[in-house]
Amino acid sequence: MATARRLLEAEGPGAVTMRRIADEMGIRAPSLYKHYPDKRSLEAALKAEGLREFGAALSSALAKAGSPIGAIAGAYRSYALEHPHLYRLTNDDELPRDLLPPGLEESVAAPLIAVFGSRDKTRVAWALAHGLVSLELSRRFPPDADLARVWQAAVRALEAMTTKELGAARRG
Amino acid sequence: MATARRLLEAEGPGAVTMRRIADEMGIRAPSLYKHYPDKRSLEAALKAEGLREFGAALSSALAKAGSPIGAIAGAYRSYALEHPHLYRLTNDDELPRDLLPPGLEESVAAPLIAVFGSRDKTRVAWALAHGLVSLELSRRFPPDADLARVWQAAVRALEAMTTKELGAARRG
DNA sequence: GTCTATAGTGGGATAGAC
DNA sequence: GTCTATCCCACTATAGAC
Numbered sequence: 001m002a003t004a005r006r007l008l009e010a011e012g013p014g015a016v017t018m019r020r021i022a023d024e025m026g027i028r029a030p031s032l033y034k035h036y037p038d039k040r041s042l043e044a045a046l047k048a049e050g051l052r053e054f055g056a057a058l059s060s061a062l063a064k065a066g067s068p069i070g071a072i073a074g075a076y077r078s079y080a081l082e083h084p085h086l087y088r089l090t091n092d093d094e095l096p097r098d099l100l101p102p103g104l105e106e107s108v109a110a111p112l113i114a115v116f117g118s119r120d121k122t123r124v125a126w127a128l129a130h131g132l133v134s135l136e137l138s139r140r141f142p143p144d145a146d147l148a149r150v151w152q153a154a155v156r157a158l159e160a161m162t163t164k165e166l167g168a169a170r171r172g
Numbered sequence: 173m174a175t176a177r178r179l180l181e182a183e184g185p186g187a188v189t190m191r192r193i194a195d196e197m198g199i200r201a202p203s204l205y206k207h208y209p210d211k212r213s214l215e216a217a218l219k220a221e222g223l224r225e226f227g228a229a230l231s232s233a234l235a236k237a238g239s240p241i242g243a244i245a246g247a248y249r250s251y252a253l254e255h256p257h258l259y260r261l262t263n264d265d266e267l268p269r270d271l272l273p274p275g276l277e278e279s280v281a282a283p284l285i286a287v288f289g290s291r292d293k294t295r296v297a298w299a300l301a302h303g304l305v306s307l308e309l310s311r312r313f314p315p316d317a318d319l320a321r322v323w324q325a326a327v328r329a330l331e332a333m334t335t336k337e338l339g340a341a342r343r344g
Numbered sequence: 345g346t347c348t349a350t351a352g353t354g355g356g357a358t359a360g361a362c
Numbered sequence: 363g364t365c366t367a368t369c370c371c372a373c374t375a376t377a378g379a380c
Contacts, residue, residue: 011257018356030358030365039356092264094310105314123313123322124300124329131303132296138266141295142277150295153333157296160336189373202375203346211374 001045008046008085016043043089044099050090051100054079055108068115069162073129073155080133088137091130117162125158173217180218180257188215215261216271222262223272226251227280240287241334245301245327252305260309263302289334297330 007015018039022029036042056068062068078103080087095105110120116122132154133143141150175196179187190211194201208214233247234240252259267277281294288294304326307313313322 017354019354029356030366033357034363036380064239091312092306092310104183118319120322120325123307123317124304124326127303127307127322127326128296129303129305131299131301134264134306135295135299135302138264140263140267144289145295150292150299153292154296154299157329157333160332161325162376166334191373199345200347201373202348202377205375208345328378 001042001049003051004042004046006087008089009083012085013089040096041099044096046086047090047093047095048100048104050083050086051104051108054087054090055111058108059111062111063113067159069125069158070155072112072115072125073151073158076129077133077136077151080137084137089135092134115162116158121161123159128154128158173214173221176214176218176236177221177258180261182256183255185261193316202236212268213271216268218258219262219265220272220276221279222255222258223276226259226262227283230280231283234283234287239331241297242327243289244284244297245323246329248301249305249308249323252309256309259305264306287334288330296333300326300330 004016004021005135007020007024017030018032021042022032032042036045057079058075061071065071080091097105112125113119113122116125132147132151136147142146176188176193179192179196190201190204193214204214208217229251230244230247233243233300237243252263284297285291285294288297303321304319304323308319313319
């Protein structure tokens with residue numbers, strides 16, 4: 001697993017093959033099947049670790065935050081840019097929910113829902129952050145785009161969304 | 173190209189191989205290399221077509237729109253859900269900018285920039301829409317999430333962002 | 345513009361000995 | 363828990379005849 005992760009982060013998903021993992025460990029590929037029944041289960045372990053670690057990074061940014069939304073956004077982007085392949089594996093791919101520790105997803109989401117005030121708003125915030133890093137990682141923005149400024153605009157929009165409640169409640 | 177697109181949409185990117193394309197056409201794989209120098213150039217043609225078509229779908233939704241942002245959002249989601257593999261190919265993958273018709277990206281973006289008022293805001297809107305469909309297509313939201321409501325919240329946030337200008341200008 | 349033949353590379357996985 | 367040997371699969375791409 002440690003080897004698989006190292007390979008993934010260093011060379012991308014294409015490098016994570018049973019043969020490469022075994023090579024790096026100095027053993028033969030078939031030996032791996034004594035530890036994992038197949039490749040899918042190995043990838044599932046990788047995704048669970050990535051999810052846990054990503055959640056921890058967000059929570060810890062939240063803990064020392066003056067302005068929570070800005071802090072989460074900053075931590076989200078930093079983590080994704082520092083671990084692009086692991087980020088993609090856990091947030092772009094389908095999750096093997098049958099092989100994941102129960103409750104893991106919910107435990108990652110919970111602290112965020114507390115910040116954004118509702119599940120729906122948390123999903124909007126997640127989608128926005130995910131969209132931004134996704135497009136940045138695939139270099140879909142034009143090369144001259146000032147992404148720091150785009151993130152600032154995004155954070156402002158999310159802050160407006162979360163504070164709007166009072167006015168909306170009064171109107172409703 | 174038409175065959176490649178049919179394969180992509182029907183069976184996903186894994187089915188788009190030179191062999192499958194040739195099989196579907198009733199010819200042999202090597203014959204394809206008389207029409208495209210390599211696979212990358214064939215994929216580039218596919219991406220250009222997808223980009224053009226997607227842009228056209230958004231523009232046409234805009235043309236008959238009462239509320240432009242809601243209309244664009246609706247068209248964005250519909251297109252992505254109706255052509256998931258083509259959408260991913262053109263919005264998730266890296267673009268082969270060296271093989272794309274010059275000006276194509278800009279011509280897709282231009283009508284949107286007019287709606288959202290600035291490049292930065294357009295990028296926020298794009299990221300939000302892209303994040304939402306991305307997470308929906310990879311089934312990353314919990315199965316019981318009400319995505320129609322999430323999209324409504326997203327559209328409200330974008331509308332707030334685009335109308336805020338006046339107040340912000342007065343303050344600034 | 346099509347064909348046959350083939351090179352070269354890589355992948356996941358299993359059987360069975362030690 | 364490791365090994366060797368192996369199966370079977372798939373892919374991109376080229377050479378050269380027609």
